[in-house]
Amino acid sequence: MSNLIKNNAIVADEWTRVIPPSLGEEVVKKQAGKVVLFKLTGEPTYSPEQIAATQIPATGKILLPLTVWQANVAQLAGRMAAGEIAILIATHEPLESLAATFSDINELPLIAVFVERFPDGRIFTMGNLLRTRYGYKNELRAVGDVLRDQLFFLKRSGFSSFLIRADRSAEDALSSLQDFSQPYQGAVDEALPVWRRVNRSHA
Amino acid sequence: MYKYDAIDQQIVDERVKQYRDQTRRYLAGELSEDEFRPLRLQNGLYIQRHAPMLRIAVPYGMLSSEQLRKLGDIAKRYDRGYGHFSTRQNLQLNWPKLEDIPDILAELATVQMHAIQTSGNCIRNITTDQFASIAPDEVIDPRAMAEVMRQWSTFHPEFALLPRKFKIAVSGTKQDRAIVQAHDIGLEFYKDSNNQVAIKVWVGGGLGRTPILGTVIREHLEWQHALTYCEAIIRVYNMHGRRDNAYKARIKILVKALGIEEFKQQVEAEWAHIKDGPNTITEAELNRVAQHFEPMPYESLPAHDTSFDAAIASNPAFASWIKRCTHAHKQSGYRAVTLSLKPHGKPPGDISSEQMHVVADLADAYSFGELRASHEQNLILADVKLSDLFAVWEKARAAGLATPNIGLLTDMICCPGGDFCSLANAKSIPIAEAIQMQFDNLDYLHDIGDLELNISGCMNACGHHHVGHIGILGVDKDGSEWYQVTIGGKQGNDASIGSVIGPSFSAEEMPGVVQRLIEVYLKERTDEERFIDTVRRLGIAPFKAHVYAEKEAA
Ligand code: SF4
Numbered sequence: 001m002s003n004l005i006k007n008n009a010i011v012a013d014e015w016t017r018v019i020p021p022s023l024g025e026e027v028v029k030k031q032a033g034k035v036v037l038f039k040l041t042g043e044p045t046y047s048p049e050q051i052a053a054t055q056i057p058a059t060g061k062i063l064l065p066l067t068v069w070q071a072n073v074a075q076l077a078g079r080m081a082a083g084e085i086a087i088l089i090a091t092h093e094p095l096e097s098l099a100a101t102f103s104d105i106n107e108l109p110l111i112a113v114f115v116e117r118f119p120d121g122r123i124f125t126m127g128n129l130l131r132t133r134y135g136y137k138n139e140l141r142a143v144g145d146v147l148r149d150q151l152f153f154l155k156r157s158g159f160s161s162f163l164i165r166a167d168r169s170a171e172d173a174l175s176s177l178q179d180f181s182q183p184y185q186g187a188v189d190e191a192l193p194v195w196r197r198v199n200r201s202h203a
Numbered sequence: 204m205y206k207y208d209a210i211d212q213q214i215v216d217e218r219v220k221q222y223r224d225q226t227r228r229y230l231a232g233e234l235s236e237d238e239f240r241p242l243r244l245q246n247g248l249y250i251q252r253h254a255p256m257l258r259i260a261v262p263y264g265m266l267s268s269e270q271l272r273k274l275g276d277i278a279k280r281y282d283r284g285y286g287h288f289s290t291r292q293n294l295q296l297n298w299p300k301l302e303d304i305p306d307i308l309a310e311l312a313t314v315q316m317h318a319i320q321t322s323g324n325c326i327r328n329i330t331t332d333q334f335a336s337i338a339p340d341e342v343i344d345p346r347a348m349a350e351v352m353r354q355w356s357t358f359h360p361e362f363a364l365l366p367r368k369f370k371i372a373v374s375g376t377k378q379d380r381a382i383v384q385a386h387d388i389g390l391e392f393y394k395d396s397n398n399q400v401a402i403k404v405w406v407g408g409g410l411g412r413t414p415i416l417g418t419v420i421r422e423h424l425e426w427q428h429a430l431t432y433c434e435a436i437i438r439v440y441n442m443h444g445r446r447d448n449a450y451k452a453r454i455k456i457l458v459k460a461l462g463i464e465e466f467k468q469q470v471e472a473e474w475a476h477i478k479d480g481p482n483t484i485t486e487a488e489l490n491r492v493a494q495h496f497e498p499m500p501y502e503s504l505p506a507h508d509t510s511f512d513a514a515i516a517s518n519p520a521f522a523s524w525i526k527r528c529t530h531a532h533k534q535s536g537y538r539a540v541t542l543s544l545k546p547h548g549k550p551p552g553d554i555s556s557e558q559m560h561v562v563a564d565l566a567d568a569y570s571f572g573e574l575r576a577s578h579e580q581n582l583i584l585a586d587v588k589l590s591d592l593f594a595v596w597e598k599a600r601a602a603g604l605a606t607p608n609i610g611l612l613t614d615m616i617c618c619p620g621g622d623f624c625s626l627a628n629a630k631s632i633p634i635a636e637a638i639q640m641q642f643d644n645l646d647y648l649h650d651i652g653d654l655e656l657n658i659s660g661c662m663n664a665c666g667h668h669h670v671g672h673i674g675i676l677g678v679d680k681d682g683s684e685w686y687q688v689t690i691g692g693k694q695g696n697d698a699s700i701g702s703v704i705g706p707s708f709s710a711e712e713m714p715g716v717v718q719r720l721i722e723v724y725l726k727e728r729t730d731e732e733r734f735i736d737t738v739r740r741l742g743i744a745p746f747k748a749h750v751y752a753e754k755e756a757a
Binding site: 029037038039040041118119120121122124125128132133147149150152153154155156157176179180181182183184185186187188191192193194195196198200201 | 208210213214217218221225234238241242324354355356357358359360361362363364365366430438441442443445446447476480481482485487488491
């Protein structure tokens with residue numbers, strides 16, 4: 001059963017996510033004895049070795065980490081033209097590098113933002129900037145630790161599809177998209193604040 | 204004060220429904236502890252030492268009598284018959300049951316109240332001066348803007364999960380009483396040279412583990428841009444604030460790391476994109492909200508009232524209450540009254556259900572049915588006629604709400620500390636009570652004069668100890684409770700962070716330590732000098748010498 005929500009429905013996921021292999025021991029970063037939970041903005045996600053060792057399926061629609069795409073632009077140009085490539089960027093990776101990689105990001109049928117841990121609110125600003133700053137119009141998907149209690153905020157920040165974490169029910173999550181019917185402030189989905197949408201002096 | 208329309212009401216009603224379902228899922232095991240934590244926190248629910256603690260929002264400190272009665276009833280029905288006013292002008296219940304919270308929220312919603320964003324890593328309750336609209340030194344009543352900002356920040360989708368909590372204060376007076384310099388963002392309203400309302404924007408202030416006063420990021424911002432400019436600041440922070448270390452995650456650390464010039468440049472670059480966008484505040488919207496804050500229907504009264512003057516002349520107890528607990532008012536013939544929630548020997552800021560009803564009745568009878576909570580943890584009747592003050596005093600006194608100690612040593616700010624708070628290093632309430640008992644002599648207190656003593660149970664600094672003239676901080680030494688003392692902190696336009704006087708003390712030593720600090724002051728002060736002035740003039744050395752000399756001799 002798919003866990004993908006799109007257009008207020010659960011739909012099949014036609015994209016295969018490509019994940020670079022983990023090579024050797026993962027280094028657990030610690031600070032003051034505590035495991036560091038979030039990567040800083042700008043920290044690399046994969047080593048050059050991991051990127052080189054990534055297996056890219058020969059056919060079908062694939063969702064590639066930005067850095068894997070950057071290392072394989074030449075080989076994959078044809079598939080990009082055929083609409084078979086989508087790009088995944090993590091919340092700590094700079095959007096500027098995504099924008100700099102494509103002359104027109106609307107060439108991409110899908111951009112996915114990967115959130116490793118749900119309390120990482122950078123995902124909201126990234127959705128907002130992709131829509132309002134970079135003018136991205138196609139499917140924008142939240143991937144990773146995506147839970148129903150953040151869906152309403154993700155939707156308002158410009159996301160149009162949501163891959164709910166595998167151990168949770170997407171069916172249950174659907175209703176959270178409608179948590180609030182008349183939000184106060186302007187955001188991506190509804191640019192106008194409530195006072196510009198309705199005449200509140202008579203509400 | 205602001206009254207909900209159908210849209211506001213729908214939002215709090217939908218919130219109750221949402222939170223009821225989140226609680227249900229948590230209790231059914233569908234949400235893990237970690238997943239539920241930010242959800243409950245953003246609804247003001249902490250898990251404390253003994254029970255959950257619920258923090259109810261009192262936006263910028265404004266309350267109606269109806270709301271206060273409801274709070275009293277809720278405290279009685281779901282808690283132990285009392286509540287605690289916090290330094291963020293909110294009301295905390297210390298003993299509610301987790302399962303009851305949705306019902307409590309539903310009751311709050313019936314009186315246009317909620318617990319939204321009173322905790323968690325999001326934009327918190329916006330605070331302001333408790334004397335907004337009535338202070339003689341006020342330039343702009345900041346409450347309409349505070350309400351516009353409350354609405355804007357409520358469920359702001361982009362800023363729902365920030366690196367850390369985010370506190371905004373607004374102020375519209377010459378003498379800052381909202382401690383704008385100790386907030387993540389402080390907005391200081393003023394009239395510019397063209398007589399237009401403008402904002403001086405402070406950023407990166409905060410107490411906590413690394414106390415820093417804010418820096419001015421923009422001297423002049425037109426009020427229309429308050430929201431978009433804040434969005435630009437918080438956006439830069441959301442992307443670049445440190446999420447890898449909770450102790451370095453506040454915006455003040457980012458501002459320090461980048462330097463104010465670089466930070467400002469990033470903010471201005473961001474703002475250039477959203478300036479004049481849809482969240483730009485319109486005159487019409489500000490006016491719509493401002494209608495709720497029109498001046499009260501005051502009677503035109505002379506500046507003097509004979510019965511009032513006579514009562515002062517003949518009744519010294521009343522006179523001393525007037526002196527300490529009432530405040531000048533813009534409107535002739537009126538004063539503001541602070542009802543002290545600091546009777547000696549009781550936890551500062553606590554109020555019983557019965558007292559809440561008494562205060563609500565006083566508000567209805569004498570102050571247009573409204574009240575305010577102050578960040579000093581007292582309640583204010585903002586608009587009382589001189590001729591009514593005696594009656595207010597008698598009734599307040601009968602209810603234990605008229606201790607004439609406002610602004611004095613025993614009017615201390617104190618966090619819940621180790622008795623309730625699971626983050627605490629040490630208890631704070633018993634220290635407050637012991638000091639109050641040490642100084643339980645009103646003549647002596649009045650002689651000592653203006654003094655702010657602030658106590659926090661740990662470096663999270665909910666008790667604002669850094670800006671207390673005397674600050675007390677609970678610290679943990681090898682598992683036992685100790686107290687570090689600072690002097691020379693101050694809030695206001697000339698805010699400062701206090702300096703530590705030396706090694707920490709045991710709980711039993713604390714009343715004596717404060718006593719010795721006061722002794723130095725009384726010996727050294729010149730005419731009209733307050734404790735803080737003497738500390739500023741002499742530095743900490745003589746205080747330190749006297750406190751530790753006695754300690755060594757002992
Ligand atoms: S200062 Fe520390 S002990 Fe006091 S309420 Fe805040 S977190 Fe708890």
